[in-house]
Amino acid sequence: MEHIKxxxxxxxxxxxxxxFCYGFDASLRQGIPxxxxxxxxxxxxxxxxxxxxxxxxxxxxxxxxxxxxxGSVPLNGSIVISFEGMSRLIDIDxxxxxxxxxxxxxxxxxxNSLESVELFYPPDPASMEFCTIGGNVAENxxxxxxxxxxxxxxxVLGLEVVLADGSVVTTGGKTFxxxxxxxxxxxxxxxxxxLGIITKVFLKVLPLPKEIVTLLCIFPEMKNAVLAVxxxxxxxxxxxxxxxxxxxxxxxxxxxxxVGLPLDAEAILLxxxxxxxxxxxxxxxxxxxxxASLGAEIKIAEDAFSRxxxxxxxxxxxxxxxxxxxxKINEDIVVPRGRIPEMIDALRGIAQKHNIKIVNFGxxxxxxxxxxxxxxxxxxxxxxxxxxxVKDIFEATLKLEGTISGEHGIGLTKSPYLxxxxxxxxxxxxxxxxxxxxxxxxxxxxxxxx
Amino acid sequence: MEHIKxxxxxxxxxxxxxxFCYGFDASLRQGIPxxxxxxxxxxxxxxxxxxxxxxxxxxxxxxxxxxxxxGSVPLNGSIVISFEGMSRLIDIDxxxxxxxxxxxxxxxxxxNSLESVELFYPPDPASMEFCTIGGNVAENxxxxxxxxxxxxxxxVLGLEVVLADGSVVTTGGKTFxxxxxxxxxxxxxxxxxxLGIITKVFLKVLPLPKEIVTLLCIFPEMKNAVLAVxxxxxxxxxxxxxxxxxxxxxxxxxxxxxVGLPLDAEAILLxxxxxxxxxxxxxxxxxxxxxASLGAEIKIAEDAFSRxxxxxxxxxxxxxxxxxxxxKINEDIVVPRGRIPEMIDALRGIAQKHNIKIVNFGxxxxxxxxxxxxxxxxxxxxxxxxxxxVKDIFEATLKLEGTISGEHGIGLTKSPYLxxxxxxxxxxxxxxxxxxxxxxxxxxxxxxxx
Numbered sequence: 001m002e003h004i005k006x007x008x009x010x011x012x013x014x015x016x017x018x019x020f021c022y023g024f025d026a027s028l029r030q031g032i033p034x035x036x037x038x039x040x041x042x043x044x045x046x047x048x049x050x051x052x053x054x055x056x057x058x059x060x061x062x063x064x065x066x067x068x069x070x071g072s073v074p075l076n077g078s079i080v081i082s083f084e085g086m087s088r089l090i091d092i093d094x095x096x097x098x099x100x101x102x103x104x105x106x107x108x109x110x111x112n113s114l115e116s117v118e119l120f121y122p123p124d125p126a127s128m129e130f131c132t133i134g135g136n137v138a139e140n141x142x143x144x145x146x147x148x149x150x151x152x153x154x155x156v157l158g159l160e161v162v163l164a165d166g167s168v169v170t171t172g173g174k175t176f177x178x179x180x181x182x183x184x185x186x187x188x189x190x191x192x193x194x195l196g197i198i199t200k201v202f203l204k205v206l207p208l209p210k211e212i213v214t215l216l217c218i219f220p221e222m223k224n225a226v227l228a229v230x231x232x233x234x235x236x237x238x239x240x241x242x243x244x245x246x247x248x249x250x251x252x253x254x255x256x257x258x259v260g261l262p263l264d265a266e267a268i269l270l271x272x273x274x275x276x277x278x279x280x281x282x283x284x285x286x287x288x289x290x291x292a293s294l295g296a297e298i299k300i301a302e303d304a305f306s307r308x309x310x311x312x313x314x315x316x317x318x319x320x321x322x323x324x325x326x327x328k329i330n331e332d333i334v335v336p337r338g339r340i341p342e343m344i345d346a347l348r349g350i351a352q353k354h355n356i357k358i359v360n361f362g363x364x365x366x367x368x369x370x371x372x373x374x375x376x377x378x379x380x381x382x383x384x385x386x387x388x389x390v391k392d393i394f395e396a397t398l399k400l401e402g403t404i405s406g407e408h409g410i411g412l413t414k415s416p417y418l419x420x421x422x423x424x425x426x427x428x429x430x431x432x433x434x435x436x437x438x439x440x441x442x443x444x445x446x447x448x449x450x
Numbered sequence: 451m452e453h454i455k456x457x458x459x460x461x462x463x464x465x466x467x468x469x470f471c472y473g474f475d476a477s478l479r480q481g482i483p484x485x486x487x488x489x490x491x492x493x494x495x496x497x498x499x500x501x502x503x504x505x506x507x508x509x510x511x512x513x514x515x516x517x518x519x520x521g522s523v524p525l526n527g528s529i530v531i532s533f534e535g536m537s538r539l540i541d542i543d544x545x546x547x548x549x550x551x552x553x554x555x556x557x558x559x560x561x562n563s564l565e566s567v568e569l570f571y572p573p574d575p576a577s578m579e580f581c582t583i584g585g586n587v588a589e590n591x592x593x594x595x596x597x598x599x600x601x602x603x604x605x606v607l608g609l610e611v612v613l614a615d616g617s618v619v620t621t622g623g624k625t626f627x628x629x630x631x632x633x634x635x636x637x638x639x640x641x642x643x644x645l646g647i648i649t650k651v652f653l654k655v656l657p658l659p660k661e662i663v664t665l666l667c668i669f670p671e672m673k674n675a676v677l678a679v680x681x682x683x684x685x686x687x688x689x690x691x692x693x694x695x696x697x698x699x700x701x702x703x704x705x706x707x708x709v710g711l712p713l714d715a716e717a718i719l720l721x722x723x724x725x726x727x728x729x730x731x732x733x734x735x736x737x738x739x740x741x742a743s744l745g746a747e748i749k750i751a752e753d754a755f756s757r758x759x760x761x762x763x764x765x766x767x768x769x770x771x772x773x774x775x776x777x778k779i780n781e782d783i784v785v786p787r788g789r790i791p792e793m794i795d796a797l798r799g800i801a802q803k804h805n806i807k808i809v810n811f812g813x814x815x816x817x818x819x820x821x822x823x824x825x826x827x828x829x830x831x832x833x834x835x836x837x838x839x840v841k842d843i844f845e846a847t848l849k850l851e852g853t854i855s856g857e858h859g860i861g862l863t864k865s866p867y868l869x870x871x872x873x874x875x876x877x878x879x880x881x882x883x884x885x886x887x888x889x890x891x892x893x894x895x896x897x898x899x900x
Contacts, residue, residue, distance in 0.1 A: 150604075154604065167875050169873065176596075176784070177784050177813075177818050177856040179640050182645075190633055207683055236725060276733075334627050338543075367626065401546075401623055426621065426631070426634070433883060436879065436882040448631060
């Protein structure tokens with residue numbers, strides 16, 4: 001039998017240590033692939049797909065492996081296609097406000113290149129310094145700026161994808177509008193590598209905002225932090241970020257890396273406004289006034305250096321949490337914005353019921369809360385309570401008209417819960433669509449569907 | 451055999467005059483249905499679909515029949531489902547910034563209800579006073595405000611749809627983010643009634659902008675009008691509309707309904723900015739300065755009455771054109787924004803080549819140009835030249851990396867040209883997706899695909 005090494009000589013590894021490293025992602029799930037392939041162009045991806053199709057071997061496209069739900073974790077024996085060799089910034093088309101990139105480009109690299117010509121690509125997942133645009137597209141990644149600027153989907157104008165059989169299809173293109181046939185572009189966005197392999201991305205870009213001001217608002221009372229959100233948008237201002245940290249997140253950060261947050265504060269809002277000179281400082285003052293009237297202590301930063309300082313607490317959350325407990329079960333729920341207080345109450349109840357530590361932070365403006373159950377997977381009894389809590393969290397979320405995943409995807413870790421949110425008919429349609437794109441079932445199998 | 455009248459007694463008409471009236475839309479294409487059904491709720495739609503499925507009769511969902519490409523024109527003998535009886539505004543959920551509506555609600559009615567509680571639904575197709583939200587979703591309607599606020603797709607959070615066999619599926623919901631499974635919501639948006647029948651729509655709404663200022667900028671030279679667009683966005687301002695009219699459109703309007711536009715002007719930009727008090731007038735002044743530096747004469751309106759006056763010319767274009775010639779072939783192309791000058795040149799060349807009148811107006815900020823070939827379909831020879839020009843226009847559009855439909859859809863009128871833009875593989879995928887949703891082929895057949 002022909003081997004994948006014959007298809008792309010010199011670009012295939014079967015070394016055990018590499019197979020191991022390409023077998024897990026940030027979800028810490030693990031599989032062992034039979035090979036890791038690093039193509040340099042679309043044609044090579046196409047040849048790998050055609051080989052896999054013919055031989056009925058699974059293929060798993062992989063960006064940086066920074067996904068939280070196991071989207072890039074291979075089934076044992078499958079082929080991982082890794083995009084280090086396809087990370088070019090093909091074009092910044094300034095006149096048309098479009099960037100064309102290969103999937104392996106790092107989000108922050110794209111951002112930096114764009115900034116140097118006064119352009120701006122808003123989606124900013126927490127992993128932006130190392131995650132790839134291909135992965136962002138596959139998961140429909142969000143980030144703090146989504147409240148004002150939307151998510152990855154809102155910037156993908158078109159895609160080049162390799163289908164399961166190796167054929168190449170382009171959807172959309174460089175125009176900001178277009179209604180020619182079905183919206184396959186947005187069907188592919190968020191499909192987690194289960195419908196096609198992304199080989200080129202056309203992205204809409206914006207003019208770089210002229211000015212940014214950051215406010216750190218420290219609330220003695222949680223309920224006032226929550227009240228501030230609708231009051232801010234009622235001013236006619238949509239901040240570029242509206243991040244939220246609860247009491248336990250604050251304490252975790254201060255224990256890990258003291259930045260001077262009061263340990264008795266119940267909540268913090270980290271708010272950023274951007275826009276034209278003049279306009280921005282005016283808006284920052286309006287927001288500061290609203291938060292102050294609700295009892296918050298405010299710190300304002302107008303230059304990049306002080307802004308970075310204010311963001312330190314937010315950026316420190318993830319590592320700080322690992323200081324609290326060895327295992328973090330990180331969920332990514334969304335409720336309609338106005339229902340955040342009810343959800344926070346429900347989370348408190350669930351923590352008490354299961355006698356488990358839950359730390360919350362996230363994107364208050366979107367209703368997107370990152371719920372972190374802090375536990376130890378080696379403590380079987382506690383871990384079981386944590387697992388039970390997950391189901392309760394999803395039940396409470398859905399009862400509040402929410403969704404069990406806002407920006408992390410379903411992947412492996414959430415697939416057992418898919419049926420809690422979607423009806424059988426809905427899942428049936430999705431599976432039938434999957435079958436259209438991948439009749440042999442070789443594209444990232446085992447993901448999304450239970 | 452059971453008759454559709456038995457399914458929904460009292461809600462089915464087979465009167466010839468009604469069948470005639472429900473047989474055409476704004477494309478002026480015509481078919482004669484066998485029945486018009488006016489359901490009152492989802493269950494009734496479901497029963498109609500189940501009947502049609504069982505008896506293999508085509509069903510055509512219809513809003514106001516204001517579509518430009520024949521999306522709601524029935525095949526002879528099919529059943530039209532008309533949504534006059536499902537036009538309720540089910541809920542304005544102010545706390546969560548979501549509106550829930552039935553498909554038959556008129557766009558402007560929704561806008562007015564929202565405005566009364568200081569909320570805002572941006573998509574504003576020219577037909578907004580009579581078109582329905584169901585039709586807007588089916589066609590992914592745009593409008594002047596798309597440059598700042600996006601199109602219908604960007605506001606649809608979830609849908610309830612009746613599938614071909616009568617089963618009911620809900621996609622998405624009330625959250626602003628969500629990545630649970632494939633994005634069926636956005637697959638259905640713009641699918642022109644060929645995948646399912648929309649029975650409920652969850653829409654994202656925004657805070658109503660506090661203030662609007664309108665500028666009418668009259669340019670002696672076309673090239674300067676085109677230059678103004680990137681100069682405005684480079685200021686860090688995204689206007690809420692950036693509408694464009696060429697010389698012939700200006701003359702047509704002045705002949706039809708004089709509003710005092712100079713007949714020698716080559717182009718007009720109608721620009722609107724919205725936002726907070728103070729901010730808006732400042733931005734209007736910045737835009738006025740840019741346009742004045744490019745030789746434009748500027749009229750500014752800050753109150754609703756004067757704003758309406760400035761919009762009169764833009765609103766008069768469509769009727770004015772019918773004063774010019776009895777038949778208007780209205781195309782809806784988009785080019786990447788920076789390529790508008792090249793497209794305008796190409797259109798001039800095509801008009802000369804075919805010795806035909808072409809009038810252009812549209813959404814300059816999006817690169818979306820409404821190209822109107824003015825002709826007389828009773829003049830066979832001229833009409834043939836006009837038809838030949840259409841193909842040249844599409845060829846020129848695609849050569850400039852554009853798309854042949856920005857917001858009108860494909861429907862009947864553009865389906866012969868689908869293959870000019872999309873590859874066989876791409877169309878093949880779309881047809882296979884269609885087959886998943888509609889295996890018997892009863893949902894709005896004959897649309898989109900040639």
